[in-house]
Amino acid sequence: MTISTEDLRRLLDSDLPDATLVLVEGRAEVVTAQDLDTDAFRGALQVMTREDLRARLDGPDVTEPELKRIAATLGSAVDNIGG
Template sequence: MAVTRAQVRALLAPSGENRSLVLLEGRTEVVPSERLASEPYRGAMEITSGRELAATLPSGTPTEQDIDAVASRLNSAITHLGA
C-alpha cells in the first residue's frame, strides 16, 4: 500500500498533472484522471492529483529529499484515513 518514489515522480512529471494517485483494494496506483470513472477504478479513493501535488511544492525540479518527503506525507495521510 505504500506510495513509492516512482509514483510521486509520475505525478510530478509534466504528463502527471493529468494523473491521480488512488487507493484501490489496499494498493496505491497512479492512473490517468479521466479513467477514475471507468469500471476498473469504481470505488477507488483519489488521494491526490498530479496538479494538486505540484502546487504544494516550490517551482523547479524536486530533489530526492522532496520526493521522499512527499511520499512520506502521502503515506501518513493514507494511514490516517485508516486504510
C-alpha cells in the same frame, strides 16, 4: 499503504491529462479523471493530482528529499483513513 517517491515521480512524469494518483486494491496507480468513472477504478482512493503535487513542490527542480517528505505525509494520511 506506503506511498513511494517512485509513485510521485510517475505522477509527475505522466503524459495523462489530469493525472491522479490513486490507491486501488492495495496498489498505487496513476490514472486520468475519466478513469475514475470506470469499473476498474470505481471506489479507488484518490491521493493527489499532479497539479496538487506541483503546488507542494518548492520549485521546478524536484529533489529526492522533497519527494520523500511529501510521500511520508501522504502515506500517514492514507494510514489514518485506513487506505
